[in-house]
Amino acid sequence: MLELIEQIRDNARQLLEEGKVHCVIGYRQGSIPMRVQPHFAYSPEETDKMTWSCFCTQNLAKYLIGREEPTAILAQGCVTRNIAGLIQENQVKRENIYILGINSPGMVDYRKVQSKLPGRVIHEVLEENGHLLVRGPGYEEKILKRDVKRDNCYTCNHRNPVIYDQLIGEKGEETGGGNIDKVAAPWENLGPDQRWAKFQDTFKDCIRCYACRDACPLCYCKECFVDESKPQWCGKTVDESDVHTFHILRAFHCAGRCTDCGACESACPMGIKMRRLTSKIEKDIRQMFGFSPGLDTQESPPLSVYRPDDPEEFMLK
């Protein structure tokens, strides 16, 4: 891991020194253990802060939107897929960005680590091969990384960067080991009443902070539907109906574009599992239209094209 960090810093420094790019976007250590922040290096000195770990859960593709100057970005599998998506949607110019591709080790959910050590303070978390070494006041514990991996990283199928200009480290395993079809859309086998109960239960804690929207690289509308006031499609309260409307529309807006990067779940301060909704749409799109988003910069998003023989069974005959 340390070698990779060195390599990231070296490459970033070189790019800035040569004047190839205006800025390098990467990660830096956050102010508390297990959290990292996006880092924007504008000068060679600032690259010393860059880091790489299994806690890099933010999707940096978000920060490419609206950048006019040439920019370099550190991107693992899902981030490169989102960059490809942004190129498809004409939000980012390919010639304007320089992608430092890196294999994703599968990110860790800090909530899962905390739940393994209930009530204990964590001072430091170090990575060893396949393990996390957690240190706190008067204790040191080893946790298997596999047990605390994020749900979406467990079922990931594209850990290696899809598009890149330069590869950092080596390509690694492509899959996380889980089967997405088994875990996607968990309520599918239930009846309407149970589904509704599960849906209510999943989103009951939402405080409408919009962290999920702000973390999502797909959300770049100038005016979001939740901010529209005339007419107001979605109320601003934490009333159940408003919360439900927000999450249904948010999920629908990601239809056919979501790469299952998990940035929304990681950003949520209340620990809401919104992937239970988005995974259903993703599964539908994959099965009905045979489409996985972000694998090519040339293709079109599935909801902006059509075929004469699209499924029609759902309509009244």
Place this chain on the structure above:
Amino acid sequence: MTEQIQFQPRITAFLCSWCSYGAADLAGVSRMQYPPNIRIIMIPCTGHMNPKFILQAFRQGVDGVWVSGCHPGDCHYVSGNLFARRRFVVLKNLLEYIGIEPGRLHFTWISSAEAGRFQEKAREVVHAVQELGPISRLVREIGPVREALRQEL
């Protein structure tokens, strides 16, 4: 006279102005009878339909939503209904997935000459929603007030 009055649902119908709205018009001019539970909103094309419209209707308490447009290939704007078809299937699956009953949301293709078909589908839609009863999910309501009103009726 203890017979219960049958539940009369309120249904919002979003009809394309080039076809289904014409079919509704023709059905009216031809004096074809169809249930009066349908409130029609004219839209320029089903391609203009936004999931926001459907959710807004549910939020305001309608018991069912019906969207109807031109047959594939007949769209006035060439392909609006074909784009809509893809969006509808994703939205319908999503709403059913979270627990909205399958009979609340309906989609049809009706051309402006098919008044008979409009009448038939209107009956089908109303019947399907009638079977399900009043909606309780997704509705933006001041809960107890609506409940009290319902009991009073």
